[in-house]
Amino acid sequence: MSYKKDRKVLKRVDYGAAKNSLMGVLAALLVYALVFAWGRIYLAFELESMVAGAAVLTVTAYRLWLVARFDALYGAAPARWRRMFGVGLTLHALLWGLLPAWLVWRVGPGFSFFTVVLYNVGVTTALGSSWMAGLRVRQLYILLMFLPVVITLLITGALHDWVLAALIISYGYYLFRLYRGQYETFWHAVTRERRGPLEKNNKPRRSNTDVQLSLVYRLAHELRTPMNSLMGMMSLLEDTELNDEQREYLQVAGQSGKLLLSQIDDVLDYSRILSRRITLNSDYFDFRSAIEQSLEAFGPMAQSRGLELTCVIDRLLPKRIRGDRERLMQVLTNLFSNAIKFSDEGEIRIDVDFTEESETRGVLRVRVSDQGRGMDAETLKHLFQDRFLDADDDEDLYTARHTGFGLLVCKGLIDAMGGALGADSVKEEGSTFWFTVPVQMQPDMREAQQLIRALDGAQPLVVGAASGTVASLQEEFEALDCQCSSAGDYDNALQAMRASHREQTDFNVLLVDTWSRPELALNLCRNVLGDPSLQPLKLMLLATIEERSQSSIQSLIEKHGLVVLVRPVHRSGLRQALARLMGLQRQVPVGDAPLQTPEEQKRRKRFRLLLVEDNEVNQLVTRGMLSKLGYQVKTVSNGETALALMEQEGFDLVLMDCMMPDMDGFEVTRRLREREQQEESGRTPVVAITANTAEGVQARCLAAGMDDFLGKPVHLDALETVLRRWLPDEPMDQGDEDE
Structure with a gap:
């Protein structure tokens, strides 16, 4: 690879970083207004609020100027532009690192403080996917963003402040590791074509696609680990005493977390599609009922934006069709979201038709139409193409419009089902997305x-x-x-x-x-x-x-x-x-027996559970969930300690983290099963907990002797379901509960 080519790649990276920074600096103005104006901080600290506002405006103006003058400044001296951009990042981090520290010092860790901290977490996370060519500035960015508030929280001396400081420190450490890995991967990718082989051998080189897919899986695994902590903490916080405003903030944060998880899942699905590893789980299900549930979920969202969501379903649609329910609804959910996102008024209409081809097979046709902004012919032409994969060498990827992962995933899923996905659109008049899928059916035309x-x-x-x-x-x-x-x-x-x-x-x-x-x-x-x-x-x-x-x-x-x-x-x-x-009597189904009776709570207290987890934050989250469910638990942070403890004490169930240093969860489980066979003792259920959701991981868990599988982030209802499935009817030990 020539130096000219390297310089072109770096220019694209630098421009992408500058462009991506726009949302962060504009969001800074909104967060400042939200905290100081709407939060009424300025009433108590007028002078300090004015100084902070002037600093925010100055830094924002400087960074916007760097973006607006990118071509002229970068063309004159790329290295000088990078230094100026680094100065802008440093000033921004210093300012927004001091603001939460000042809020803690002056007004305490209230919701104004949490709003600024959530903004800081968001912009530092976003920086992880841009400007990977620079490492020291990005690491300095993390320090300036989080170090002042950590010091302030530790100085205050309150226990809950120390917990917040520990959470921020753990997340900053995670970002340090993430940035280092991205930096090394980036420069390896840029320079690998200029490097000759160090030695001749017969080992085949991995393709670029294999390297990228491996990186995607690793990043998804790393992202799920802190997400488990964040989502778990928010679920525990939801059950504390909160006022209406605090609960509303918590709900928004929870929705954002779920959105980020869906984005991670989309990235994983797209990587599986590229590698032709996508799997479908076909079974008979009620497609009409599934659509109705989606309508109830998306209806209020559309109505809040002044849109009317309607649905017309062919009355001849069979009661049950055979297909992958989750994948079909994933496609439909993406189309719903896009229609709502790109519509400002009018009606969003879903039409579902079915054509019977034989007694057991037919073709399902779904159309989602909106009256939104529409698309031009050029955008429509490349709508289901990945411009990063299909682009020419001379095409500027950072100035072109790109399709998001959602539509690319939809295209891959429909293709895997043997169907077709397309779109029609007229600029300023609206768009219609449609897909057809061949399905099997169970005819059942009985009506009420x-x-x-x-x-x-x-x-x-x-x-x-x-x-x-x-x-x-x-x-x-x-x-x-x-x-x-x-x-x-x-x-x-x-x-x-x-x-x-x-x-x-x-x-x-x-x-x-x-x-x-x-x-x-x-x-x-x-x-x-x-x-x-x-x-x-x-x-x-x-x-x-x-x-x-x-x-x-x-x-x-x-x-x-x-x-x-x-x-x-x-x-x-x-x-x-x-x-x-019409006055017809409705049959009311018999309700389930309550689970959290005093007798059930007392029974759960007698079970002994062992949690093997090396991450301290995840330990805290899982222990909190188990305590909420009424179980007692012991926690160890490595596999050797877990084996030694299980040799001395008996446990009713083990929750095992798969990825641990020295001895991972697979090896721990294998040794446990070997010991049980030698001693002819009873089998202790082992449930795997891992952030790795790649194909084959669940099979690997079962092959190692584990009994079940939970993916991170762990949800409370899923955890309870697994525990009820594998715990015995009565605990093995009737002694005193563990503290």
């Missing part, structure tokens, strides 16, 4: 006969609904042997109903939607409920989940027993509402 008899060919009328809602209701009422009509104007609908009553051709069921004009919809409901001549009419209101809680609607529910159907409309919700409307 009791509800069909109760409706008895009713003539429903829907007023004020979006086009997708109307189409969905028409499809569902046809399945119930009814013909549904629609009207867009509330006043004309009332006149039409009174005229039909005089002509004795009444509509039997009226569905009023608040989508177009909420106030007019409620007025129509009041007029119908208050008109004695229209009393035989069955009235149902369609509203969002937020509107249902409004006092005006609640008063109609209490006074007239108004039936409310929450949008987005789907089959199960509609049929439950119709059953209430």
Whole structure:
């Protein structure tokens, strides 16, 4: 590789770092305004707030100037630009490292402090994926960001402050290791083509793709370890006494953590797709029910942005189809998210069609349409291509638009299913993403006969609904042997109903939607409920989940027993509402017996669990979860100590971290099983806990003698499920509980 080529690569890296820094410096202004203005810090410390604000504006202006003048400054002297960029990073880190320390010193570790710390964690994490050509500046960035606040927390002397300091120190140490590995990998990749082989041998060289995939798996594993700590701590914090504001902040942090985990999973899935290692788990499942659950999850999100989410499902869709439920819903979730993200108004509509090709096979077609910004022809052409893999040598990757991992993963998954994925779009008019998948089916066209008899060919009328809602209701009422009509104007609908009553051709069921004009919809409901001549009419209101809680609607529910159907409309919700409307008795399922009874808690206290984990933060998180579930646990940090302890004491179950120094969890388990065979003693269940989710890891755990597998981050419900599965009916030791 020539020096000219190296310089071009470095320019791309430097430009990418400069461009990526824009979001960080702009977010700094927002965080400052949030903490000092909305948080009212300036009222108590006006002068210091003004000084901090001036410093934030100065540093932000300097870094924005470096980005805006990149071509001129970099073209004149690349090394000088790098020094200036490093100075900007250093000043930014120094300023935002002092701010949380100042907040702790002046007002204590409240939520203003946590907001700044979350920003610091975010920007230092983001720096890990950019400007990998520089190491010392990035390491200095970590020190300046976290060292002042750590010192301040330690000086305060309170126990909870020391815990926070320990968490920050552990995360900073993790970043130091991550940055070092990225730096070495980057320069190895840049210079490997210029280096000749050090010695001739017959060992085949690994391809670039193999090296990249290995790096992806290693990074994903390293990222999951601190994520286990963060998500676990937040789940424990959620059960403490919090006010409404603190709980809201915690929910936002939890959502961000889940989003980051989904991004990690997308990266892993894409690496599996590139290496053709993607696996599908096909089984029969209810696709309609799965879509309905997604609608209930994404409906409020869309409605909060002023969007209407509707779904039209072919009434001939089989009850159960055979496919990979999780992968299909992963594709659909990505398409939902993109439609909501790139739409500012209008309707997002999902159409699900099914074409039967034989008695046992058919083709599933799904379309997700929006009325958003749309795409131009050039963007649409490269929508499902990875520009980093397919680009020419002379193409500037940092100025081109790139497809995110989400669509690339969707494309790979649909291809693996033997289907097709595509998109159509018109600029400023909207986009339609579609996919087709061949599936097997279990025909089951039985309908709700009791509800069909109760409706008895009713003539429903829907007023004020979006086009997708109307189409969905028409499809569902046809399945119930009814013909549904629609009207867009509330006043004309009332006149039409009174005229039909005089002509004795009444509509039997009226569905009023608040989508177009909420106030007019409620007025129509009041007029119908208050008109004695229209009393035989069955009235149902369609509203969002937020509107249902409004006092005006609640008063109609209490006074007239108004039936409310929450949008987005789907089959199960509609049929439950119709059953209430027609006075059908609903069968209430028998509830599960409570698990956390006093007897169960007392029984759990008698179990003895052993946790083998080398990471102190993960020890704290897992112990907290087990304590929350009511179990007692002993903790050791290495495999040799674990084997020695298990030789002296008996345990009902062992939670084993796989990746530990010196002796890993696989070797510990093998030695434990060998000892049990020699001594002919009982088998102790061993559950693996690891952040490595690559293919083959679970099989390796079982081959080593482990009984089950938990991936990091560990969730409380998954942990409880595994413990209930493997713990015996009664503990082996009835002695005193371990402290």
